[in-house]
Amino acid sequence: MKKEWEKDRGLFIRMFMTMFLLAVIYLAFIAVLSVLGVSIVPIIIIAGIMLFAQYYFSDRLV
Numbered sequence: 150m151k152k153e154w155e156k157d158r159g160l161f162i163r164m165f166m167t168m169f170l171l172a173v174i175y176l177a178f179i180a181v182l183s184v185l186g187v188s189i190v191p192i193i194i195i196a197g198i199m200l201f202a203q204y205y206f207s208d209r210l211v
Contacts, residue, residue: 175199 175196182192 171203 178199179192179196182195
């Protein structure tokens with residue numbers, strides 16, 4: 150009993166755009182911190198906290 154899932158192009162585009170825009174936000178934030186002269190260690194710590202928070206709260210935001 151094999152069930153084929155039909156492709157959902159709209160879902161793919163929404164998921165891709167969400168991941169792309171999240172990456173843009175993270176990179177822009179890190180770039181701003183870098184331009185402001187923040188050293189690499191706090192940038193890595195802040196980015197790690199942001200990634201953890203996004204992962205932890207992602208199911209609660211939906």
